[in-house]
Structure formats: C-alpha cells, structure tokens
Amino acid sequence: MGVMFGRTKKKDAGSRTVTLIGKPGCHLCDDARAVVEAVCAETGARWEERDITQDEELHRAYWEQIPVVLVDGEQHTFWRVDAGRLRRELGA
Numbered sequence: 001m002g003v004m005f006g007r008t009k010k011k012d013a014g015s016r017t018v019t020l021i022g023k024p025g026c027h028l029c030d031d032a033r034a035v036v037e038a039v040c041a042e043t044g045a046r047w048e049e050r051d052i053t054q055d056e057e058l059h060r061a062y063w064e065q066i067p068v069v070l071v072d073g074e075q076h077t078f079w080r081v082d083a084g085r086l087r088r089e090l091g092a
Contacts, residue, residue: 035086
C-alpha cells in the first residue's frame with residue numbers, strides 16, 4: 001500500500017460547509033446569501049451564517065470585506081459571490 005503524495009481526494013459536496021460572514025442590513029450580504037443558499041441547495045453542501053456584530057474576532061478579521069464566504073473554514077471570496085465559482089469549489 002503506497003502513499004500518494006501531492007494528491008488529495010476531492011471531498012463530496014455534501015460533506016462541505018459554506019460559511020457566510022456578514023451583518024444585518026448589508027445588501028451585499030443579502031445578495032451573497034441568495035447565491036450561497038441556491039448553490040448549497042443544488043450541491044447538497046451545508047451552509048451557515050455568522051454575524052460579525054455578534055463575534056468580536058470575526059469583526060476584527062473581516063469587517064472591511066463582508067460579506068465573506070468560507071468553504072470548510074478557508075476564505076473562498078468576499079464582497080460578491082460568483083455561483084459558478086462556488087459550485088466548482090464544491091466539486092459540482
């Protein structure tokens with residue numbers, strides 16, 4: 001049994017988690033939410049939303065970039081969410 005280096009098995013979209021970081025009253029966040037909801041519904045990925053006004057650490061890290069989208073905890077994009085790019089990231 002050899003170990004393969006430099007290759008990682010692509011995760012199934014259903015095991016991925018998309019996190020939308022934003023705040024209330026943010027129209028770009030509303031736009032991003034609609035894209036994230038739609039892409040996750042079609043790919044089976046889970047998604048969650050975090051509010052920077054409720055989390056000081058998130059506020060410090062992302063206040064200039066919201067909305068921010070993370071995939072499995074790593075930053076995917078900010079401000080505008082491209083549905084096709086998110087789909088590809090999720091392997092769909």
